Amino acid sequence: MGEIKAKPVSNSGIDMKATGTTVYISGSINHPRPGEFMEPFIQEAHESIVTNNIQEIKVDITNLKFLNSAGIRELVDWVMKLNHLPEEKKYKIEFLCSSEHKWQESSMSTLIYLNSNYLSKVTK
Amino acid sequence: MNNYTKLRSIECGINKELTYLDISFDPKWEYIPLAKSFIEDFLTINMVNNEEIHKVGTAASELLENAVRYNHQNGIRMSVQNEVDESMVYLIIINYSDEMHAKRLLKRIKEMNKNDSLEYYLFRMRESIRNKGDSPGLGLARVFHESKAKITAEYNKEQKIVEVRASIPL
Numbered sequence: 001m002g003e004i005k006a007k008p009v010s011n012s013g014i015d016m017k018a019t020g021t022t023v024y025i026s027g028s029i030n031h032p033r034p035g036e037f038m039e040p041f042i043q044e045a046h047e048s049i050v051t052n053n054i055q056e057i058k059v060d061i062t063n064l065k066f067l068n069s070a071g072i073r074e075l076v077d078w079v080m081k082l083n084h085l086p087e088e089k090k091y092k093i094e095f096l097c098s099s100e101h102k103w104q105e106s107s108m109s110t111l112i113y114l115n116s117n118y119l120s121k122v123t124k
Numbered sequence: 125m126n127n128y129t130k131l132r133s134i135e136c137g138i139n140k141e142l143t144y145l146d147i148s149f150d151p152k153w154e155y156i157p158l159a160k161s162f163i164e165d166f167l168t169i170n171m172v173n174n175e176e177i178h179k180v181g182t183a184a185s186e187l188l189e190n191a192v193r194y195n196h197q198n199g200i201r202m203s204v205q206n207e208v209d210e211s212m213v214y215l216i217i218i219n220y221s222d223e224m225h226a227k228r229l230l231k232r233i234k235e236m237n238k239n240d241s242l243e244y245y246l247f248r249m250r251e252s253i254r255n256k257g258d259s260p261g262l263g264l265a266r267v268f269h270e271s272k273a274k275i276t277a278e279y280n281k282e283q284k285i286v287e288v289r290a291s292i293p294l
Binding site for chain 2: 028030032069070073076080103107111
């Protein structure tokens with residue numbers, strides 16, 4: 001099974017990295033333009049997933065304390081990239097959430113509506 | 125009268141019989157997480173539960189981001205009032221804004237209030253990708269849906285001051 005290759009990011013109190021088929025996003029995102037560092041990482045991860053025909057990935061945000069709406073937009077952008085793929089290239093994303101960070105329940109539940117066939121969440 | 129004194133002198137409907145917090149600061153992005161944390165501590169002291177604190181904290185952060193992003197001159201004032209009997213928290217954000225941004229804000233709030241909160245939030249999510257060069261435009265929709273807030277706004281053209289009020293049920 002292939003693994004996600006994307007250059008790790010550590011910027012403005014946020015860390016993003018990929019290990020195996022899991023993407024980890026941690027820290028607290030309240031930057032005015034988080035796309036400056038989130039978008040290149042997500043693009044690289046997305047391309048790697050598609051190239052390696054990975055069918056299912058996890059996005060672990062259990063250590064993501066806060067995500068502002070500009071950061072949510074970057075996740076929406078990821079979902080739109082997924083939505084625009086041909087059916088045979090689409091992959092499933094399972095978001096791993098923490099009940100400790102209350103924003104995750106409401107924000108991630110809404111995000112999943114954008115593609116409920118391919119997106120899901122599990123709360124620890 | 126400097127900008128701060130003007131902001132402080134505005135009668136923004138604070139009912140001093142309620143528990144309240146009233147803060148003013150420079151429109152610096154770095155102050156937003158500090159203000160959010162300060163507000164969350166205020167609510168903790170007033171025994172609002174953790175889930176509700178998150179709702180108010182997120183709303184405060186998003187509204188302050190808008191205020192800082194579109195601030196026309198120095199100075200942002202935010203008031204938080206906790207109405208225990210009505211189980212409500214009121215956020216009032218006052219800042220300077222030019223007429224163009226203020227009109228856009230008022231129009232967006234009017235448009236938002238005509239819609240179902242989830243449908244509107246999903247619409248704004250999709251729109252935010254179509255208009256990538258612009259501001260995300262997601263903050264208000266997030267507050268409307270995730271914090272279940274009723275949002276209103278007024279603009280004083282002469283003073284160039286915009287006042288946004290969010291009533292958040294607990």
